[in-house]
Amino acid sequence: MNSERALADRFALDDLLTAYAVAIDTDQVTELTRLSTPDAVFDYQSSGGPRGSVEDAQTWLEKSLTQVPVRAHLIVNRRFDIHGDSACAEAHFFNPMSVRVPGQKGEMWNPGGGYYSVSFRRTDKGWRISELVMLQTWRVAVAVHTAGKAGGGHRAS
Numbered sequence: 001m002n003s004e005r006a007l008a009d010r011f012a013l014d015d016l017l018t019a020y021a022v023a024i025d026t027d028q029v030t031e032l033t034r035l036s037t038p039d040a041v042f043d044y045q046s047s048g049g050p051r052g053s054v055e056d057a058q059t060w061l062e063k064s065l066t067q068v069p070v071r072a073h074l075i076v077n078r079r080f081d082i083h084g085d086s087a088c089a090e091a092h093f094f095n096p097m098s099v100r101v102p103g104q105k106g107e108m109w110n111p112g113g114g115y116y117s118v119s120f121r122r123t124d125k126g127w128r129i130s131e132l133v134m135l136q137t138w139r140v141a142v143a144v145h146t147a148g149k150a151g152g153g154h155r156a157s
Helices: 003-025 031-035 054-067
Strands: 036-043 074-083 086-095 097-100 107-109 112-123 126-139
Touching: 003 031, 003 074, 003 086, 003 112, 003 126, 031 036, 031 054, 031 126, 036 054, 086 126
Parallel strands: 036 126
Antiparallel strands: 074 086, 086 112, 097 107, 112 126
16 A cells, blocks of 8 residues: 555544544534444443444434533544555543433533444445444543532632
8 A cells, every 4th residue: 555545544534533523522423324334333332332233323322412411522542454445443532521410410520431443444435434342441420519600619708
């Protein structure tokens, strides 16, 4: 493979992972259809979700993300292995977020992290996700209470 094509492929795959993270963070999970092959498999079992089709993933994400009003899904330390029209990636994720807890006022700070293992296929529309497995390895929950008015803390008297 020539170096120009290798660089173009690497950038395209990197952009695809970024588009996936942005779709999740901006409540645009319908974008998964555009980012994936028609037979793609998404596996969110490590965080209580399904292993299934793009539609299965979208349904679960739409429902579960309603309880997560603040999130910033960061996919980092990306390593790609490209072979012709297929590729795979291993990457870490860090997901700072807050969640609504039923029966409680306010939200709980609930950051987590882990790994993604992703397979890609080159299609006539460019690179697409053919399988994405999320392995959540840690998550913590910390009660957060705000003091004072929005946008500020306590004022000295």
